[in-house]
Amino acid sequence: MRLLAQGKRIVVFDDPQNNSSSAKAAGLFNPITGKLLTRTWMADKVFPELMHFYRSMEDWLGSRFFYPQPIYRPFISVEEQNEWMGLSVQVNMKNYIEQVFTTSTYGHQVHDPYGGILVKGGYLDVNSFIDSIRNHLMSLQAYQLAVFEESELKIDESYVQYHQYKAAKIILCTGTSILNSRSFGGVPIRPLKGETISIQLGEQPELIFNRGVYVVPWGSLFKVGATYEARNLSDTITQEGRQELEQKLIELMKISYQVEEQDWGFRPTTPDRRPIMGYYPELKNVVIFNGLGTKGVSLAPYFSAQLANWLSGGGEFQPDVNISRFKSLFSKS
Ligand SMILES: Cc1cc2nc3c(=O)[nH]c(=O)nc-3n(C[C@H](O)[C@H](O)[C@H](O)COP(=O)(O)OP(=O)(O)OC[C@H]3O[C@@H](n4cnc5c(N)ncnc54)[C@H](O)[C@@H]3O)c2cc1C
Structure with a gap:
């Protein structure tokens, strides 16, 4: 294009x-990621560009596939909450954070006893x-x-x-x-295998939730992902993958769910x-x-x-x- x-x-x-990486991607874009929760690499350049690009593609192609929306990440401790209170006012973080909550705000849908942060992200319906x-x-x-x-x-x-x-x-x-x-x-x-499950939910989540796993709309279902497996590169789904995802899903979310599909793909990563x-x-x-x-x-x-x-x-x-x-x-x- x-x-x-x-x-x-x-x-x-x-x-x-069938298993190309793009076909399996949940399509999430999240400017604050990783274990240490820092801005992703080149976020200040990459994020304005992606916002502009996918919107212009929607206009050009006359279809809808780009869904910017906040991503909610619950805190798991008071320490983390304090850290984010400080970080959220820093100039280089402010652009990416919509709001910080210090008390449970989406507690009817997720486990967030210490509140959480709303990050400015969203997802692309890649397919x-x-x-x-x-x-x-x-x-x-x-x-x-x-x-x-x-x-x-x-x-x-x-x-x-x-x-x-x-x-x-x-x-x-x-x-x-x-x-x-x-x-x-x-x-x-270096192929990095990712497994996902697609689930039906007992009720509509108010936001994209993301902690350990993400829960992102996927047609009439929701996609939960993903695992990161660099060693076991079997081209199939695994029981371990499903267990890991369900375990993390239960730790994150309170909404009842039913697994409908499980899937896998290889991400093309580099050293x-x-x-x-x-x-x-x-x-x-x-x-x-x-x-x-x-x-x-x-x-x-x-x-x-x-x-x-x-x-x-x-x-x-x-x-x-x-x-x-x-x-x-x-x-x-
Ligand atoms: C489970 C999973 C979840 C992911 N979630 C996200 C996410 O939430 N957000 C995100 O940003 N990224 C995510 N990714 C990563 C993302 O999918 C990749 O970064 C991206 O799709 C790579 O795109 P690509 O076009 O380089 O490769 P691919 O998507 O693999 O595309 C390569 C294409 O080339 C075609 N091809 C190869 N050889 C030939 C040939 N000889 N002739 C014809 N065609 C050929 C293949 O069929 C394929 O369609 C995820 C990946 C996986 C596996």
């Missing part, structure tokens, strides 16, 4: 796998977003529902060719599938938790865009803008996302 906005001609080859884009690309005859066979890609000095399509460049944004690539190996993507962008070593027309990790919804708008700008000659992107930081990949070739 960034390239179309620049007036470029594109064609997308996509074989939407609707992708469906809208797919339909738009189809209407432009710019979409091929097909496996891209890289063995059939011809790379010349000044162009690439795939079947009847000749183009200046190809962008590989294939998530964890890049690990199976024979021609473009070595990109240091330093930063995206990976730039030319594949020694190929000036093969571009990698990957490593969106656990936060694709927040990071993609900002970094796709940097990528599109760079591709059209608008300058370099920031070094900490440049693929060239992985020296081993470059020295090998």
Whole structure:
């Protein structure tokens, strides 16, 4: 969509796998995350950009998939409550916090004896977003529902060719599938498995609740997630995953629930938790865009803008996302 906005001609080859990371993402964007509850990396740039981008996509595509709304995180102790009272008035935090409650406020739905914070976040209905884009690309005859066979890609000095399509460049944004690539190996993507459950709730939650797990609307159900599993990478759901999620759900929420589905996906993470962008070593027309990790919804708008700008000659992107930081990949070739 960034390239179309620049007036470029594109064609997308996509074989939407059932368990692609995007298809399984709850779509949450939350500027204050992690165990230490700090602002997420580059929040001051990434959040204004995502707010603007998804709204403009809704206008452009004429459909609805972006739901900014507060996320409620209950406190678990008086100490945490005190800490947040202090943090919430700091200039760099103020923009992201809607309100701090020091007494139970949503106690009829969650366990919040010490109150909690309302963070300015929300969620993207990722599947609707992708469906809208797919339909738009189809209407432009710019979409091929097909496996891209890289063995059939011809790379010349000044162009690439795939079947009847000749183009200046190809962008590989294939998530964890890049690990199976024979021609473009070595990109240091580390799959991080995530399991989720989808539940029916006894009553409508007033907000997105998030502590240990999140509870986010998912069609007529709610999605509860997610686990983080870097070692056991079986491509299936597990009993342990379900137990962990239900345990955390019970600790968070008081509303009765019924599990309807369980699901899994692999997030494309990187060793330093930063995206990976730039030319594949020694190929000036093969571009990698990957490593969106656990936060694709927040990071993609900002970094796709940097990528599109760079591709059209608008300058370099920031070094900490440049693929060239992985020296081993470059020295090998
Ligand atoms: C359980 C779970 C929950 C998550 N929750 C969140 C969340 O709440 N918020 C958030 O920001 N992020 C979340 N994420 C992370 C998020 O999903 C990723 O950051 C993001 O979706 C990565 O997008 P991507 O396009 O790089 O990769 P992918 O979504 O994996 O997309 C790659 C696509 O390329 C296609 N492809 C690959 N090879 C080929 C080929 N040869 N030919 C044709 N097509 C091909 C695949 O089919 C796939 O559709 C979650 C992830 C998981 C697994």
